[in-house]
Amino acid sequence: MAAWDLSVTVEDLGPDTPPVTLSVTSDLHVGGVILKLVEKTQIKRDWSDHALWWEQKQRWLLRTAWTLEKYGIHADARLVFMPQHKPLKLGLPNGITLRLRACFSNPVFQTVIGICRMLNIRHPEELSLLRPLEEKKKKKDKDSTVEIYDLTEVPLSSVSRPCLYNGMPAHFADSPQMEAIYKMLSVTQPPPAPEVIAKQYRPASVVDKAHINGRWLDSSRCLMQQGIQENDKLWLRFKYFAFYDIEPKYDVVRLTQLYEQARWAILLEDIDCTEEEMMLFGALQYHISKVSQSEPQLLSSSAAMDDLESALQSLEVKMEGESSSASEIVMVELSRVTVCFRPKRLTLKGYKQYWFKFQDTSISYFKSKEESIGEPIQQINLKGCEVAPDVNMAAQKFLIRLLIPAPEGMNEVYLRCENEQQYAQWMAACRLASKGKSLADSSYQSEIQSIHSFLAMQKTNSGSHGNAAASDESINTHSLVSPRYHKKYKAKQLTPRILDAYQNVAQFSLTEAVMRFLQIWQALPDFGLSYVVVRFKGSRKDEVLGIAPNRLIRIDLGVGDVVKTWRYNNMKQWNVNWDIKQMAIEFEGNVNIAFSCVTADCKIVHEFIGGYIFMSTRSREKSDTLNEELFHKLTGGHEAL
């Protein structure tokens, strides 16, 4: 067989080095080409990660047993010999950028699996990569270069099998620097400065939201084929909003990143919520940032408490609380407030001073201290009542509003405290009592503390504006809500609202708070919807298709309403016509829909639908093994072999 010259560029020799020319025959297999090439370069190193890339055809020659003839390679082919794993800049949901080595030769689905394994994120099938938004080139911002955390030194072999060491993958335990990076992955970031939130891109409409979905990479093709170069920047995000088998013990990084993605979705109004919900999200963010500073290890601690042990401890706590007869002391302390039963019509403004006693879950009041040994004027049990703050630090107004249920309706009672100290104690006592707990409860002191720290926040907000260091006790409340509320409320107006919501979450542990945040996020009506602008067959205008974990919805752009819902459960089959970029879906009962995709490639829409059907096939028994083949079967489609 005739020999001919094949020229191969060896990337490692640098861009200026001319290609290496090899004399080959058509029946030489790819492995042989590589062997010849390596011999000719005379460089001794580990070439095992290297492979040949065929530039014109945009494909890797990964089957080393195939001959050049089988691949259809002739003398005009431009081949590049280069590593399959290359450095990539990866933007995480928490805003941090990593530099790590990712696979450029396997389908993106596998690339993501590799990345997630390195970062210790379970269920990589829920995540994917997308091209980032172009950052606006503002000359002014040039000095604020983003710090990049380097993970390229992680040996690829060590990543193949995740082996935990000190609760983190072994490759993170190598050095303090690596450990610091792992901490960054697994601990929530402090609330961003309000200016940072305001500066970020915010989608203003459903169509804006639809555009982001055009950026997802194709899971069935490799990075090289999609024009991604070494050191390019990509975003790693949760793409499928069907989170399977979340286990806080093992999912430290996964939960943290999921929380960060959810938090940003709320802050940037990527998902709509009501004002009440926004305040609750704000309160949870505040709590999470506070708790993660004080107990950062809790999320990763895996020591499960023995049942008996926990029972004993809780008893013990009770014991400590009571044996020091805290209830007695507190009772004396909590004795001087002024009170006013809100008059039916607000004619009287004055508050009348009484001697108050807090006992268990009840308050009783007397004309004076001297009479406090006798019968009270009234005793009110606070169990089950609603407690709301009405505080203005500047005006030194410390009101506690109590809504106490009674057979006749709710009694509204205002307690006015004289100072911050008294307010914090009484407020804490009221909150505990409303939950049926007495002052002797172990959480009493921490409750007082959290009220103080929240009041401190209001103080700093009214003083210097916003430049609080992130690690500081005080957080600008504008950091906790979307820019809409920056305009609507001043920070000090916002504080009591968030404080109001905060009282229901203040007792959560870090994990509980994060889980609660995710739960509320998942309960929002628009949760899990990914939008694409489409043109339905026979329709003359653009409409929006919303893709959810369990259904497709059709949104009329004019009205903004959902006009139709189709559920995957009723789906019989779907087809993609790649030539005219149209998707046709058949549902039970002879329902057929067809549409072409406007803002995203129809492969992306196809992958979303197939991906969600794949997600629903996961079951508890086989949670360990990922059925990759099925994923590709459901999402691949047009990949010609």
Place this chain on the structure above:
Amino acid sequence: IINNHYEEIDAPSAEEDSDKEDQDLDKMFGAWLGELDKLTQSLDDGRPEQSPQQKAPLRQETNMANFSYRFSIYNINEALNQGENVDLDALMADLCSIEQELSTINTKPNSAGGMARLGLTDTKVHTHTHACTQISHSYLDRETSLILRNIAGKPTHLLTKEEQAAKLKAENIRVALEKIKEAQVKKLVIRVHLSDESSKTMMVDERQTVRQVLDSLLEKSHCGYSPDWSLVETINELQMERIFEDHENLVENLLNWTRDSQNRLMFTERIEKYALFKNPQNYLLGRKETCEMAERNKEALLEECFGGSSVSVPEMEGVLWLKEDGKKSWKKRYFLLRASGIYYVPKGKAKASRDLVCFLQLDHVNVYHGQDYKSKYKAPTDYCMVLKHPQIQKKSQYIKYLCCDDVRTLQQWINSIRIAKYGKQLYINFQEAMRRTEAAYDWSSLSSSSIKSGSSSSSLPESQSNHSSQSDSGVSEMTSAGHTRSQSVVSSIFSDAWRRGTQGEGRMPVPLCAGGGGSGG
């Protein structure tokens, strides 16, 4: 709550002396009180090391008994008025079981003795708190608790003798505490009304859930198991009712009633209790019209909604009538249900989330079914729901009345609110109710004596296997059975509106065919 009622109940007896009937009843049922006193006393006498401080909690127990007895007056009173016989026999049986419970404490020398050794008698007792928490708090010396903390999680065989002893000690104490708690538990005499106008008197434990009370009622009344059996609270004064959820604590709910309450507790079959799970497609899909669905698809739908880590609230929205505060007029508003509460769209605004006004949050309110409000409150229709705090028993501006155009909308709203409020718990309740029903069907072929002995399951291998294999198809069978059962007026209107067509078996296709179309290969 307790303290509140406590005051209320103890004090007024002097004021209301004029109420002669009340006094008579006092006398009549003083005997009961005596019984309870004796029973609690037996706990006293049985203990060898008795300290004076321990009398205090027992006194309170007596008061609780007093309270329960007081509480039951209304029911008894009513029974007398109706000329019925009070089921004293049944009550005595309940009382006997308490006595037995109490005496078991004394027969365990191990536990009672151990407690004394650990300095239980040094416990300072306050009269204001529950006896059980008081006793529990200082039973471990610091040393022991330190040891226990250190050995947490260690396998038993690695423990030193000392540590093992400490663990054993703790275990013994825990058992003893449980016993004591048991003894301090409140019992309440309640009267349950049946749909045939008869009634039953029974004693319930303050810790019992509605499910447990239902089970014991079902066992006593031999009326056949069905998941539809419900305990319904009817508030006559407000003309509303609510089906208690199975996981709720019954006594806690009943304590919200006032002394002179005309409220009733009904034991009856209500098809709407679990209709949500029998035909989930009518509630969870946000559709305007009823439809049929294959059983397999129903299960898949329920699994989808309730099986995940979070429960999504059905999309409920639409125009409802809202009764204006203090007036008899009703005005229309566009309401939306979200997990965080009920909202409405303010005038002149679109229904964007951020513009919604919060009507109320669901944490503190329950949803009731308002009855005959067309005549009572001039409501546009009789399909009304009420949202109020469970403690409110009389007319109040804090009660919110909403009126729907039809029964279907009403049921969708009520059920969606239940989902928003209770989430997964509701589904767990249903599954539990189904399990009981299936178990009852399994056992129905066996004699009643073997049921009792066999309930520990090991002696009934056959029914066990039946049980598990049935759970797949069981749902469909139960559904149809539920439909044919007797129904109350409300539920029959309801079910007529809902039952349509046949239940055809459909297939559930998972689309495995990915698009291969054009250039596919």
